[in-house]
Amino acid sequence: MEDEGAFARQLKERDPEAWTRLYEDYMPRIYRYVAARVGSQAEAEDLTGQVFMKALESGPSFRWRGAPVSAWLFRIARNQVIDYWRTNKSGRQMPLDENLVDGNESPERAAELSSDIRQLKWAMAQLTEAQREVINLRFAGGLTTVEVARVMGKSQGAVKVMQHAALASLRKKMVGWDRDG
Amino acid sequence: MGKRFEDILDICLDHIVRDGWTVERCLETYPEHSSQLEPLLRAGRSVSEGTSVEPKADYKQALKRQVQASIHARAAESQRGRPFWTLQRGWALVAVALLVVLVGGAGTVTASSSSLPGDVLYPVKTAAERVQGFFTFGDEAKANFYMKLAERRLEEMKSLSEKDRVVPASVVRVMSSNTDRAIGVLGNRDVLDEATVTRLVDLTTDQKLALAELAQKAPAATRVRLMEALERSNESHARAVGIQANTPVRGNQNSAPSLRNAMPERVDE
Numbered sequence: 001m002e003d004e005g006a007f008a009r010q011l012k013e014r015d016p017e018a019w020t021r022l023y024e025d026y027m028p029r030i031y032r033y034v035a036a037r038v039g040s041q042a043e044a045e046d047l048t049g050q051v052f053m054k055a056l057e058s059g060p061s062f063r064w065r066g067a068p069v070s071a072w073l074f075r076i077a078r079n080q081v082i083d084y085w086r087t088n089k090s091g092r093q094m095p096l097d098e099n100l101v102d103g104n105e106s107p108e109r110a111a112e113l114s115s116d117i118r119q120l121k122w123a124m125a126q127l128t129e130a131q132r133e134v135i136n137l138r139f140a141g142g143l144t145t146v147e148v149a150r151v152m153g154k155s156q157g158a159v160k161v162m163q164h165a166a167l168a169s170l171r172k173k174m175v176g177w178d179r180d181g
Numbered sequence: 182m183g184k185r186f187e188d189i190l191d192i193c194l195d196h197i198v199r200d201g202w203t204v205e206r207c208l209e210t211y212p213e214h215s216s217q218l219e220p221l222l223r224a225g226r227s228v229s230e231g232t233s234v235e236p237k238a239d240y241k242q243a244l245k246r247q248v249q250a251s252i253h254a255r256a257a258e259s260q261r262g263r264p265f266w267t268l269q270r271g272w273a274l275v276a277v278a279l280l281v282v283l284v285g286g287a288g289t290v291t292a293s294s295s296s297l298p299g300d301v302l303y304p305v306k307t308a309a310e311r312v313q314g315f316f317t318f319g320d321e322a323k324a325n326f327y328m329k330l331a332e333r334r335l336e337e338m339k340s341l342s343e344k345d346r347v348v349p350a351s352v353v354r355v356m357s358s359n360t361d362r363a364i365g366v367l368g369n370r371d372v373l374d375e376a377t378v379t380r381l382v383d384l385t386t387d388q389k390l391a392l393a394e395l396a397q398k399a400p401a402a403t404r405v406r407l408m409e410a411l412e413r414s415n416e417s418h419a420r421a422v423g424i425q426a427n428t429p430v431r432g433n434q435n436s437a438p439s440l441r442n443a444m445p446e447r448v449d450e
Contacts, residue, residue, distance in 0.1 A: 016253055019248065019249075020248075023248050027244070028236060028241075031234075031235075031236040032232055032233065032235075035234050045236070045240050049244050053248075053251065056251050056255060079423075082423075120228065120231040139228045139229045140232035140233075142199065144195060160185075160188065163191065168221060171223070171224040
């Protein structure tokens with residue numbers, strides 16, 4: 001945690017090395033989270049860029065209060081996504097576009113994943129907004145429940161309960177998940 | 182006391198998502214919960230796979246270059262800091278304003294209140310504001326003070342425009358920065374006065390309208406600057422509306438607008 005404090009201080013002081021490290025460590029995770037929330041590669045690329053620019057802008061006013069730096073960055077990402085949906089009210093929730101399948105997969109695996117993603121997309125749409133947010137931050141963003149709690153302004157216990165309920169709901173909604181399990 | 186099931190599920194998911202554990206390894210670790218855990222862990226693993234998209238390599242590189250360029254530009258900017266002579270000049274004006282007030286020259290300060298950028302008394306007006314700011318305490322009072330300054334700069338911009346006088350970039354910049362300061366302070370509050378929140382939203386709305394109008398009338402060179410300010414003002418307005426939507430109002434907890442129900446809550450950065 002002491003290291004985290006030192007890292008936060010370097011970011012606040014706009015230390016180029018610290019910012020490069022932040023980018024390297026978090027850019028793919030921020031991108032995955034944003035992509036899961038907006039469902040479009042082009043929008044995800046735009047918003048991910050905006051997240052880092054926003055972070056750079058607000059860096060000097062960042063006050064470290066013991067929370068992980070990841071929570072601060074993902075909070076910016078989450079707010080960017082919320083602002084995005086506020087200004088693009090049509091299709092408020094379109095996560096996980098099947099076109100987002102990684103281009104490095106084989107055609108067979110890509111087809112299989114596309115089908116899974118379509119199912120997942122439908123199942124995710126049945127969740128409550130808060131459950132969906134927990135799942136996206138946890139799995140697409142790769143955050144721990146402590147970090148998710150910080151990002152969402154909830155208790156860790158509440159996040160764990162939502163995670164459990166969301167996975168139980170997804171499990172019920174989706175079929176064939178044991179295919180290669 | 183044993184762990185709750187939610188805790189065990191969370192530990193297993195951490196291992197699967199972050200440490201590459203298989204579902205089976207988790208089930209072996211917690212055999213007493215295996216039947217309940219298995220379907221949930223498989224669901225978690227599928228979500229993890231379904232969201233594991235990677236950004237394109239060329240995009241990643243391009244954004245990295247852009248971020249690094251911004252970092253270096255901003256680092257250089259903050260190292261340059263503020264020239265020593267401007268600090269001295271600024272504090273000298275504060276001292277003059279204090280002296281003027283103390284020695285009975287309050288009339289000069291009052292007279293300066295209607296002055297505009299470029300007028301002889303304008304530095305007295307801004308110095309008096311700094312004195313006032315120094316003696317303003319408390320988060321909400323500070324935020325209201327910043328809003329007052331932003332409102333004044335907005336009025337000055339309107340007056341200058343009506344008189345066909347040039348609107349200096351510094352006035353626009355000071356208006357925007359005071360608005361941001363107010364938003365920064367209010368965004369960190371757990372509960373707010375309704376009047377304060379309404380004032381913030383009104384301020385950002387007025388700014389948007391005034392900047393759009395000024396930009397239309399301005400010559401091309403100034404228009405670009407005003408359009409940039411308008412863009413910043415739009416962002417400030419969105420943040421102000423976000424604060425209004427997400428922060429309980431003192432004495433009236435039910436007064437948050439319906440946006441609260443329509444969208445997830447923004448959490449301050």
